[in-house]
Amino acid sequence: MKYGSSTEPKVVYPTYGVHNPPRFSPCECSDCLYSRGPGEPSDPLYPLYWSAKWTMYRVFNNYADHSPPYDGKPPSPLKDGVDYQTSYGATYYDSTWRGPNGEEGAMMEHYEEWSLPIFPIDNHFTSSFISLGDAAYFLTYDKDRPKGIPPICLFSDLNHPPCRDFIKHLPYSPGDSQRLGARVQGYSFWTNPAPDKPPIQTGASPDRTADRAILFGYAFKSVWEPDAVDKSAAPYRHPHSFYFSGYPPTPPNAPIVSQNYTEFAMIRPDPAETWDLVAKFSGGKEIPSACNLFGSQSAALENQAPTWAGKNLQGGEVR
16 A cells, blocks of 8 residues: 655654554664564465454453453453453455545444543543544544544544555564464564653563553464455455553553454445545544544653553654
8 A cells, every 4th residue: 555645744653664654653673674583474464455343352450461362352360340341343444445635545443332442531432443545533423422522533644554564564473472372473562661762572471561661462363264255365364353552540441452353354345334434524624623532641641651642642743
């Protein structure tokens, strides 16, 4: 996929090469790429387009001794409702989508009843993130929209869908892979608490939440499998889970989060149910106003809590 614009972006969150160019993140090397060593598996590749459902686990107790990836729900002795919360959502992806102004690539992540818990706010509401080319939008719904949050806002003007080969921007973790008996290929790192320093650790274990680091991890199944819908497609390694750090204090109390795929298939998303929602929710406005989803920046700083706001939290715009 091709991204970029003629104007300098104003709202950029570091994603280490996955959702925006490497120059916006403190990677170990300038291109945010990781080479694979001898004996390590080749990199999986997303299909051109797909639709998926997943279960999200927000783990808030005893997480340090139970690092992801998880093979389904978090392992025993963690208990649902006591140590973690379960919610649901879906993701839609189309690398072939083209917008009217040359935008390339679209993705929607929909969180049902419980939103993505990376912001210092109560996440008990339905939400969606939709990326069209470089622009990423945050949508909320009439049924449970929190007071003060608009139906749609601009999350970032440089936060594109992951490229099909995005996993090249994450280091391979033998520990993550072996935690599930090598049934998955795990890739993860912990960011450095110092905003301008490279990641401090490969692999989800040991847990670094107490050090104010942030986990970013992804696992694919190790076995090449046929698609559940497109029987003519060549077998491929299906995504297994996306695991990461949420915002640890209350709310939303999400030190560790894992989105485990329960359905994944090469189904091209329906624009009416996905990308077209941006225009519908915008009500004719060309560009919605910018979001303030990270809430009270001063409160987050006072708590010294890690947040995906990264440099934006510390100093406004990232240039």
